[in-house]
Amino acid sequence: MCVIVSNAPVTGDKPGEPARAVHHGAPAVRLEGITKRFPGVVANKDISLTVDKGTVHAIVGENGAGKSTLMKILYGVQQPDEGTIEVDGKVRQLRSPSDAIAAGIGMVFQHFQLADNLTVLENVVLGAEKLHGIGDAARAKIREISGAYGLDVRPDALVADLGVGARQRIEILKVLYRGARIIILDEPTAVLVPQEVDELFDNLRELKSEGLTVVFISHKLDEVLKVADAITVIRRGTTVAEVDPTGVTPRQLAELMVGSELPSPSTEESTVTQTPALTAEHISLADPAGGRALLEDVSLTIHAGEIVGIAGVEGNGQAELVEVIMGIREPSSGRILLGDVDISDWEVREIREAGIGYIPEDRHRHGLLLEAPLWENVILGHQTEAVNVSGPGGILVNASGAKRETETIVEEYDVRTPSINVTSGSLSGGNQQKLIIGREMRRNPRVLVAAHPTRGVDVGAQAAIWDHIKAARRNGLGVLLISADLEELVGLSDTIRVILRGSLSGEFDPDQVTREELGAAMTGAQPTPAEKATDAATDAATDAAAHPATSTATGTAVGPDAGTTADPDAGATHEGETR
Numbered sequence: 209m210c211v212i213v214s215n216a217p218v219t220g221d222k223p224g225e226p227a228r229a230v231h232h233g234a235p236a237v238r239l240e241g242i243t244k245r246f247p248g249v250v251a252n253k254d255i256s257l258t259v260d261k262g263t264v265h266a267i268v269g270e271n272g273a274g275k276s277t278l279m280k281i282l283y284g285v286q287q288p289d290e291g292t293i294e295v296d297g298k299v300r301q302l303r304s305p306s307d308a309i310a311a312g313i314g315m316v317f318q319h320f321q322l323a324d325n326l327t328v329l330e331n332v333v334l335g336a337e338k339l340h341g342i343g344d345a346a347r348a349k350i351r352e353i354s355g356a357y358g359l360d361v362r363p364d365a366l367v368a369d370l371g372v373g374a375r376q377r378i379e380i381l382k383v384l385y386r387g388a389r390i391i392i393l394d395e396p397t398a399v400l401v402p403q404e405v406d407e408l409f410d411n412l413r414e415l416k417s418e419g420l421t422v423v424f425i426s427h428k429l430d431e432v433l434k435v436a437d438a439i440t441v442i443r444r445g446t447t448v449a450e451v452d453p454t455g456v457t458p459r460q461l462a463e464l465m466v467g468s469e470l471p472s473p474s475t476e477e478s479t480v481t482q483t484p485a486l487t488a489e490h491i492s493l494a495d496p497a498g499g500r501a502l503l504e505d506v507s508l509t510i511h512a513g514e515i516v517g518i519a520g521v522e523g524n525g526q527a528e529l530v531e532v533i534m535g536i537r538e539p540s541s542g543r544i545l546l547g548d549v550d551i552s553d554w555e556v557r558e559i560r561e562a563g564i565g566y567i568p569e570d571r572h573r574h575g576l577l578l579e580a581p582l583w584e585n586v587i588l589g590h591q592t593e594a595v596n597v598s599g600p601g602g603i604l605v606n607a608s609g610a611k612r613e614t615e616t617i618v619e620e621y622d623v624r625t626p627s628i629n630v631t632s633g634s635l636s637g638g639n640q641q642k643l644i645i646g647r648e649m650r651r652n653p654r655v656l657v658a659a660h661p662t663r664g665v666d667v668g669a670q671a672a673i674w675d676h677i678k679a680a681r682r683n684g685l686g687v688l689l690i691s692a693d694l695e696e697l698v699g700l701s702d703t704i705r706v707i708l709r710g711s712l713s714g715e716f717d718p719d720q721v722t723r724e725e726l727g728a729a730m731t732g733a734q735p736t737p738a739e740k741a742t743d744a745a746t747d748a749a750t751d752a753a754a755h756p757a758t759s760t761a762t763g764t765a766v767g768p769d770a771g772t773t774a775d776p777d778a779g780a781t782h783e784g785e786t787r
């Protein structure tokens with residue numbers, strides 16, 4: 209396959225090759241020759257990027273390819289060492305986000321920057337009081353923007369009461385409020401469940417139809433193909449292709465990105481045993497604020513060699529269930545057994561030492577010390593283990609042991625880093641995730657509690673992580689898998705449970721369940737027979753399109769359409785509903 213760098217209209221693609229993007233009209237953004245160096249790394253190397261006005265432009269590339277760096281340069285967070293930035297035909301020096309905002313550029317980061325204890329209005333006006341004040345004029349402006357782009361944002365709702373999808377819409381509204389005409393979204397779908405993804409894509413289409421320009425980073429190639437008008441592929445810091453989504457398959461896109469085919473999480477033979485590895489018995493957790501119980505009589509058993517997947521809209525008790533199992537929160541009633549030992553009263557440290565590995569949902573807040581070097585991060589959660597300690601009673605850090613261990617993890621889990629001495633904060637998001645997975649899996653845990661284990665990870669690394677988990681399962685690992693990625697959930701799990709408003713409902717066989725059944729269970733909606741029929745037909749059509757005989761692509765097998773037939777009002781993605 210040829211690799212293309214194209215800023216000019218090109219014709220004459222060979223049949224079967226990815227079609228090059230053709231540019232129309234005036235570019236909203238033109239980056240030329242962008243180079244950015246960090247100590248030991250060239251993050252961007254002579255990058256060119258042209259984004260047409262009124263389009264959705266996707267940036268794809270493997271972990272550490274340089275996507276976020278490029279977007280931070282466009283938003284003025286980082287300054288390029290070389291190259292020029294043109295916005296709406298004018299060369300700009302973007303020395304800070306304020307410069308970018310003045311040039312009409314806004315950015316929504318993956319880690320939302322909202323204050324939970326404030327209202328939507330307060331969050332939106334914070335730092336932008338001069339625009340429309342902090343009262344009725346601001347409220348009216350928020351309503352106007354919300355209405356114009358279908359964002360469904362209520363100014364007086366408290367952010368703490370809102371789900372992930374609604375929070376993301378507030379972030380988008382925030383940048384629109386500040387006058388952005390070009391909006392950058394960093395992996396916007398990573399935190400969303402399928403029906404929220406569809407809603408976001410509708411919003412993006414609205415923005416586009418109003419002449420706004422969207423640039424977004426994604427690892428989910430099926431989604432990229434669904435919504436983007438053009439796709440730029442970045443590899444090892446440089447632009448390697450710019451393609452037209454209507455003329456490229458997911459497999460070709462994966463090949464351009466990582467040089468390999470799309471992986472499949474699908475599992476082989478069952479390794480489930482009769483031996484319970486972890487059991488939750490009638491776990492309930494009261495809401496300290498006096499609201500509805502956060503967990504209600506949750507019982508489940510994970511056997512050795514089994515992966516139990518938990519499907520659910522984020523904020524329905526997944527985080528609380530994980531925290532109870534890990535000893536971070538004490539349940540109001542019920543108990544947790546590791547094997548046949550009651551660990552309900554154990555400290556987090558004891559639970560970790562007993563062999564429960566933990567991949568937290570928020571790697572920045574709960575997984576890493578961003579200012580500390582990689583090797584210190586590898587000690588985290590394992591600070592009493594022989595490899596990491598020395599001296600009488602193991603009170604000293606064994607730096608050389610931890611460093612050796614880190615070198616091994618970096619090697620085995622393909623963590624792309626110039627050295628184990630750089631801070632974890634300087635790694636790209638996907639590489640941070642690989643470091644955490646390696647830290648946990650290297651200890652051969654008996655049970656792994658994994659929240660979104662491949663979030664932000666590229667398709668190649670995702671395949672490697674799935675392989676590590678499958679190999680450990682063959683050796684008896686029991687896994688609690690929480691994932692917003694239905695493809696991952698269905699492909700890896702032996703059993704799927706659905707969590708809704710703190711209760712486990714339904715148990716599904718991943719080989720039998722349809723996307724539509726899962727979607728309905730996740731939102732509490734009952735599908736109608738007509739919806740079932742439509743969904744089955746859509747499934748068949750997308751599968752046929754996405755699974756050519758030679759392809760192992762699974763990207764759309766259970767994809768962003770899942771659950772779209774569910775009653776949207778029953779979903780937890782609208783303001784004021786379940787979190």
Ligand SMILES: Nc1ncnc2c1ncn2[C@@H]1O[C@H](COP(=O)(O)OP(=O)(O)OP(=O)(O)O)[C@@H](O)[C@H]1O
Binds near residue numbers: 277278625634
């Ligand atoms: N502040 C920084 N200091 C040092 N190195 C950095 C910094 N920011 C990024 N890098 C390095 O630059 C390279 C590109 O990182 P970047 O975050 O742009 O990749 P990415 O394509 O967004 O990856 P991912 O898909 O994993 O998020 C990586 O090697 C990363 O370690």
